[in-house]
Amino acid sequence: MNPLSVSSSSTRGPAEHDIRDQIVAAANEHFSQYGYSKTTVSDLAKAIGFSKAYIYKFFDSKQAIGEAICSNCLSQIIAAVEEAINAEGISPTERFRRLVKTLVTKGIDLFFNDRKLYDIAAFAASESWPSSQVYDVRIKHFVQQIVREGRELGEFERKTPLDETVESIHLALRPYINPLLLQYNLDVVEEAPGLISNLILRSLMP
Amino acid sequence: MNPLSVSSSSTRGPAEHDIRDQIVAAANEHFSQYGYSKTTVSDLAKAIGFSKAYIYKFFDSKQAIGEAICSNCLSQIIAAVEEAINAEGISPTERFRRLVKTLVTKGIDLFFNDRKLYDIAAFAASESWPSSQVYDVRIKHFVQQIVREGRELGEFERKTPLDETVESIHLALRPYINPLLLQYNLDVVEEAPGLISNLILRSLMP
Numbered sequence: 001m002n003p004l005s006v007s008s009s010s011t012r013g014p015a016e017h018d019i020r021d022q023i024v025a026a027a028n029e030h031f032s033q034y035g036y037s038k039t040t041v042s043d044l045a046k047a048i049g050f051s052k053a054y055i056y057k058f059f060d061s062k063q064a065i066g067e068a069i070c071s072n073c074l075s076q077i078i079a080a081v082e083e084a085i086n087a088e089g090i091s092p093t094e095r096f097r098r099l100v101k102t103l104v105t106k107g108i109d110l111f112f113n114d115r116k117l118y119d120i121a122a123f124a125a126s127e128s129w130p131s132s133q134v135y136d137v138r139i140k141h142f143v144q145q146i147v148r149e150g151r152e153l154g155e156f157e158r159k160t161p162l163d164e165t166v167e168s169i170h171l172a173l174r175p176y177i178n179p180l181l182l183q184y185n186l187d188v189v190e191e192a193p194g195l196i197s198n199l200i201l202r203s204l205m206p
Numbered sequence: 207m208n209p210l211s212v213s214s215s216s217t218r219g220p221a222e223h224d225i226r227d228q229i230v231a232a233a234n235e236h237f238s239q240y241g242y243s244k245t246t247v248s249d250l251a252k253a254i255g256f257s258k259a260y261i262y263k264f265f266d267s268k269q270a271i272g273e274a275i276c277s278n279c280l281s282q283i284i285a286a287v288e289e290a291i292n293a294e295g296i297s298p299t300e301r302f303r304r305l306v307k308t309l310v311t312k313g314i315d316l317f318f319n320d321r322k323l324y325d326i327a328a329f330a331a332s333e334s335w336p337s338s339q340v341y342d343v344r345i346k347h348f349v350q351q352i353v354r355e356g357r358e359l360g361e362f363e364r365k366t367p368l369d370e371t372v373e374s375i376h377l378a379l380r381p382y383i384n385p386l387l388l389q390y391n392l393d394v395v396e397e398a399p400g401l402i403s404n405l406i407l408r409s410l411m412p
Contacts, residue, residue, distance in 0.1 A: 157408070160404075164401065164404070167401060168401040168402060168404060169405070171394070171398050171405075172378055172405060175380070175381050181390055181391075184384070184386050184387055185387075188377070192377050195373060195377055196378060198370070199374040199375070199377075199405075199406070199409045202363070202408075202409035202410075203405045203408035203409035205411070
């Protein structure tokens with residue numbers, strides 16, 4: 001099971017999943033147009049053509065729908081990262097550069113360009129929704145994998161405790177992956193991730 | 207002359223400076239209570255007991271008053287940094303740690319604790335007021351000074367172009383010095399600046 005997807009009750013069958021997906025898709029459409037914060041479940045019900053009670057059968061709250069949307073979005077970013085970094089025959093250094101580049105470009109694309117997901121993603125980040133916490137854990141895991149490989153190959157230094165290295169790299173990347181911070185970094189986003197990657201890679205040198 | 211202070215016309219005498227200071231102090235008081243964005247020059251005039259026209263003799267706009275307040279505040283941070291890093295007989299590494307620590311603690315103190323300066327500082331940062339630009343230039347200058355000294359003493363690496371090193375360190379510190387970003391980092395502010403300093407110092411190792 002994809003760890004980023006919102007867990008659903010085990011008693012639900014595939015048909016119910018389809019309806020959940022339908023609600024999520026319609027809500028996504030609606031939020032993109034009217035914004036997440038301004039929309040109520042009643043507004044959604046009206047727009048989708050379901051009763052409010054029917055929607056509540058599948059989702060406990062507006063946040064639960066937002067979580068499902070956010071989770072889909074973050075899963076897409078994670079999938080793109082996996083595709084980018086899991087290539088054969090590339091060095092940990094190159095893998096790290098691809099990680100940063102994919103996180104930033106895909107994040108900007110989803111949060112700020114294609115759809116107006118920013119509203120929901122910002123809520124998720126500011127209120128530490130489970131999807132947002134899982135996202136951070138996944139990114140730290142990618143970083144750890146790459147650092148560990150780099151250490152094993154002698155490409156990165158081994159003196160600093162692995163946990164500290166991973167934690168500080170995640171902190172240094174945060175302004176470009178967390179949508180709340182990214183909104184203030186859009187003017188430096190062309191150059192900054194590259195410069196920060198270089199700085200981090202220098203910090204990893206043996 | 208302090209480069210962070212707002213330049214005033216050369217024809218103004220010391221008495222006029224006193225009145226400017228008086229307006230700034232009263233405005234600071236007023237903004238702290240009612241917020242910068244919600245206050246108009248008319249509100250200020252009423253609160254201070256001057257006519258609006260009289261205030262406009264000294265300041266072109268509300269922003270000009272905000273700039274003066276912001277500039278005072280940022281000057282205090284710069285002064286605290288200078289005191290902290292200009293000690294004799296400390297290494298560039300220790301100087302750098304002091305720079306980061308002072309910027310963060312003094313910034314939090316002024317922006318978020320003592321007075322409600324955050325409102326004005328956030329405007330200054332988001333609209334790139336001159337005071338905010340000068341602040342960034344000053345910080346980069348401190349970083350450059352320390353890196354240059356560290357390179358001369360053989361404590362820091364010399365392969366990376368100095369400009370790139372300074373630029374990337376400034377970027378890495380930005381989340382903890384820029385009030386707009388700092389507001390989202392208050393929950394990590396106990397640990398993060400230390401971790402980021404360590405990462406930066408590792409990146410500087412020869």
